[in-house]
Every structure is written in structure tokens, then in C-alpha cells.
Amino acid sequence: MKKIEVRISGLGGQGVVLAGQILGRAAVYDGKNVVQTQSYGAEARGSIAKSEVIISDDKIGFPMVRKCDILITMNQEALDRHLKDVKEDGVLIVDSTYVKKIPETKAKIFKIPATEHVEKAFGDRIYANMLMLGALTKATSIVSEKTMKKAIQDAVAKNTANINEEAYQKGKESIQ
Amino acid sequence: MKKIEVRISGLGGQGVVLAGQILGRAAVYDGKNVVQTQSYGAEARGSIAKSEVIISDDKIGFPMVRKCDILITMNQEALDRHLKDVKEDGVLIVDSTYVKKIPETKAKIFKIPATEHVEKAFGDRIYANMLMLGALTKATSIVSEKTMKKAIQDAVAKNTANINEEAYQKGKESIQ
Numbered sequence: 001m002k003k004i005e006v007r008i009s010g011l012g013g014q015g016v017v018l019a020g021q022i023l024g025r026a027a028v029y030d031g032k033n034v035v036q037t038q039s040y041g042a043e044a045r046g047s048i049a050k051s052e053v054i055i056s057d058d059k060i061g062f063p064m065v066r067k068c069d070i071l072i073t074m075n076q077e078a079l080d081r082h083l084k085d086v087k088e089d090g091v092l093i094v095d096s097t098y099v100k101k102i103p104e105t106k107a108k109i110f111k112i113p114a115t116e117h118v119e120k121a122f123g124d125r126i127y128a129n130m131l132m133l134g135a136l137t138k139a140t141s142i143v144s145e146k147t148m149k150k151a152i153q154d155a156v157a158k159n160t161a162n163i164n165e166e167a168y169q170k171g172k173e174s175i176q
Numbered sequence: 177m178k179k180i181e182v183r184i185s186g187l188g189g190q191g192v193v194l195a196g197q198i199l200g201r202a203a204v205y206d207g208k209n210v211v212q213t214q215s216y217g218a219e220a221r222g223s224i225a226k227s228e229v230i231i232s233d234d235k236i237g238f239p240m241v242r243k244c245d246i247l248i249t250m251n252q253e254a255l256d257r258h259l260k261d262v263k264e265d266g267v268l269i270v271d272s273t274y275v276k277k278i279p280e281t282k283a284k285i286f287k288i289p290a291t292e293h294v295e296k297a298f299g300d301r302i303y304a305n306m307l308m309l310g311a312l313t314k315a316t317s318i319v320s321e322k323t324m325k326k327a328i329q330d331a332v333a334k335n336t337a338n339i340n341e342e343a344y345q346k347g348k349e350s351i352q
Contacts, residue, residue, distance in 0.1 A: 034216045035212075035216075037211065039237060040211075063213060064240065
């Protein structure tokens with residue numbers, strides 16, 4: 001792995017910032033260098049939230065994502081805005097509960113009804129971000145399963161750790 | 177306020193990433209746009225950790241801190257590395273428990289023995305970052321006290337919220 005640039009986007013409230021923090025932490029546990037950036041505010045409120053993670057074996061000189069190796073989107077508008085930034089050999093993972101229409105792209109596409117899955121399983125849509133992390137881990141192997149689990153445990157409240165990990169597992173199982 | 181660029185640096189384990197996240201969150205509660213970036217990994221482990229927060233009334237086009245309006249350092253090596261990036265009319269806040277020698281600078285300097293204070297008051301150095309946030313809030317008013325308190329409450333574990341807020345208060349009192 002030289003350098004992997006990941007962008008996670010969705011609506012405010014879908015947990016894309018937490019997902020980015022967990023991904024970044026897992027990569028650090030894997031011994032990588034990581035820069036993790038989140039944007040909040042007027043742009044985020046009620047609209048698109050964005051979290052970026054750059055993972056590298058080497059020192060990271062330029063800490064902004066320009067072209068994504070991996071784009072995760074949990075919202076149609078977020079997809080429409082960011083799809084142009086995915087590399088031709090990149091990976092696109094969408095929450096198909098909300099992303100219904102994917103314009104033509106050369107990226108490899110994974111469609112996961114994450115929100116629908118977690119609402120059915122846990123009665124709460126807030127775990128959709130963990131399910132997306134499970135799908136990401138299985139589909140791309142950019143971080144190891146062990147460190148991702150540890151990062152989730154370390155980042156979420158103790159009394160929700162089990163549900164978060166179950167949602168993560170469901171995400172892994174959603175990738176064949 | 178047009179745009180304020182803040183860098184917080186110290187050793188890994190001093191809580192500079194959490195401090196940056198809390199500052200960013202408080203600014204969002206104040207209605208600002210915020211980009212918050214943290215670097216981890218080989219550069220951070222046992223060495224310098226860095227967290228950057230850009231706060232603006234307007235949309236933030238370029239999400240990297242080049243010149244700091246405010247530099248917070250909790251470690252001598254971090255100061256030596258970053259002092260050159262402080263603007264001439266900038267503000268420098270150091271944890272003088274660890275930063276003993278400040279090269280000549282035109283920035284306004286606040287020296288706070290943060291780690292010493294919190295070790296004496298709470299028997300644990302991990303609250304030094306909250307004390308630095310209190311000093312920052314009082315010295316610069318870049319965020320309101322109300323939103324900073326709320327951001328701390330929202331970011332730390334419930335059973336440590338009181339100590340964290342006490343450390344923050346001590347930081348405010350350390351600025352005359």
C-alpha cells in the first residue's frame with residue numbers, strides 16, 4: 001500500500017465523521033500514517049457532511065484528498081457531488097437505502113442497504129455508519145478486521161459497543 | 177472574525193487531538209464553519225502530535241493551516257518545530273511545565289503550567305488539555321464560554337465531565 005485516500009460523505013447525523021475517525025484509528029493501529037479531516041458547519045448542517053482519511057506507509061505530505069481511491073456515500077446528493085472525484089480504478093460503496101441512482105462510472109460499485117439493515121436489526125438507523133465500515137473492511141481490506149474492531153470498541157460508548165460491533169459484522173456479511 | 181487558524185501540538189498522549197475536536201465542536205455550536213484535521217501515525221507516536229482547527233464565518237476553501245493565528249504547544253520540540261508558523265500578530269499559548277525555552281517571537285505569549293496545575297489538583301496529567309482550552313478561551317475569545325463548556329460535556333465520558341470542566345475553569349483563571 002502506498003497511499004489510500006478515502007472520502008466518506010452523507011447527511012449530517014449519519015455518522016460520517018465518527019466513521020472517519022474510527023477508520024483513521026484502525027489504520028494507526030495497523031502501523032500506518034494517517035491524516036483525518038472533517039468539515040462541519042453551514043456546509044454540514046442539514047446538508048452534506050464530509051470526512052476524509054488518508055492512509056499511507058510513508059509520511060503524508062499533502063493532507064487533502066483530491067482524487068479518492070474509495071468513496072463512501074450515504075446520501076444521493078453526496079454521491080452526485082463527489083462521484084467525479086473517484087479514481088477510475090477506485091471503489092464506490094453506497095448506502096442504497098438513500099442512494100438510488102448511480103451515474104455511469106468506471107469505479108467498482110458496492111450497493112449496501114445499510115440504513116434499512118440496521119433499522120430492521122436494531123430499530124435504529126444510527127448504526128448504519130458501522131455497517132458501512134464493515135462493508136468497507138471486507139470489500140477493500142485497507143485495514144485489518146482486528147484493528148477495525150478495536151477501533152470501534154475504543155470509539156463508541158461502552159453500552160453500545162456490542163450493537164456497533166454487530167452492525168459492523170452485518171456490513172462484512174453484506175459483501176460477497 | 178474572518179478566519180482563524182489554530183494549531184495544537186504536543187506529544188502523543190497529551191490529548192491535542194481531543195482538544196482540537198472540542199474546539200471545533202464549540203465553534204460549530206457558535207454557528208461557524210469549521211475544518212478540523214488531525215495527523216496520527218509514525219510522526220505522532222512517541223513524537224509530535226498535531227491537531228488543526230480552522231474557524232470561519234465563511235466557507236473554508238483551503239483546509240490546511242499554513243500560518244497560525246493561534247499556536248498551542250504542550251511540548252518543547254513541538255514549539256521548536258511550529259513557532260515559525262505563527263503570524264506576527266499571533267498568539268502563542270504554551271504548557272510551561274514542558275516548554276521551558278521560547279525563542280524570540282513577535283507573537284503574544286501566554287505561559288501556563290498546565291500539566292503541573294492538573295497533577296496538583298486532580299492527581300492526573302491527562303486533564304492538561306482541558307486546562308489549555310480554558311486558557312485559550314479566556315485569552316482569545318475565539319469561541320464563547322457557553323459553547324466550549326457544552327462541547328466539553330458532549331465530548332468526554334460522563335463520569336469525568338466534572339473534572340474536565342474544573343480543569344477548563346482553572347485554565348480560564350490562569351489568564352489574567
